[in-house]
Amino acid sequence: MRRPTRPTLLVGIVGAVVVLIAALVVANRGSGVPARLSVPTATTVPGQTSESVPIRPQQRQVNGSNIRGLGEYSTTVTEAGRILCVPTTGACSTRSYLLHVYYPSMQRTQNSPLVDATPATSGSPYPLIVFAAGFNVDPSNYLPLISGWVHSGYVVAAPRFPLSSAWAISHYGVNLSDLKLSDAFESDMLNQPGDMQAAIAEVTLLNQNPSVPLNGLVNTNDIAAAGQSDGGDTALAFADNSCCRDPAVKAAIVLSGAEFPPYRGQYFPSPAIPLMVAQGTADTVNPPQLSAQIYAQAPAPKLYLQLLGADHLVAYTEVDPYEQAVLKTSLAFLATYLRDAPTSVTQLGTVGNIAGVASESADLS
16 A cells, blocks of 8 residues: 555555656555655565454365365575565565465365465466555455455465565664655555566466466466555556556456556557456545546546545455455456456446446546
């Protein structure tokens, strides 16, 4: 998340001081402290997990696989040739971070994923979602949504970003009231598309390693990028900006995110990839017009899910009607563009219309 008024995430408005980075976005999406992001500097170091959120127990049939729970495998990713410098100390080292990989399991789980759980293999290999968390938030905060994806037959790889995660903010003792310092940590989002690319490379290796539960579990030909708040900005750049675009990504899901000018590349270069945008109408951290701008400028196929009365975080971190709307719509979107499920195409333009909760606009031509 970004900064201004929101617990655990930051979004602000990039000030037009120095060049013309005029008011656009990026605030403190994460810990309830007001915020904004100034001009970026590139740096980086590893992160960990905040509070855990309840996960609804589910059991779904996916391609004949009886998925009973959520497994987790974590590993440290070291990015050769990339440097991480900590703003508080100035110390630099090879960039690294902790990667959480959540996968379908045959073992029942309740409120928390089971580390190294027995994988559900009969429906594999599963498509991969690379997920970017917001500022001052960790992947664990999004477990309600991530759990829904995993129970529906997806593997989710989520970096704990080395400077912008809740773990990093706590570990390095960052006072978010110190706007200059917190901006320095948040601006590491410029390096995060590279972290997402490294996550794909790591999962590809794990998929070939017989000694880990992910062996043979992932279809690395079917990859989507997703993210929320600053993580949504990151995912959009990674999937659909010439600065950082990874051609392996076939679809993108941007949750309360924005186009971020400091990435400097061109958004939505050819060829177009399918895009889903979700946004709460009561979001004061990432103003709705920022998500509307993404949808307006993106080529088809695209859809926009408007969450009626939702704030910046509730639809992604809690089990409630908003999160159910995001899950239901995103699963239809992923089925269409990652699983090539032809029957879902006709449903996709209306699946997000839920009275009193959400409304959907779509151009799927």
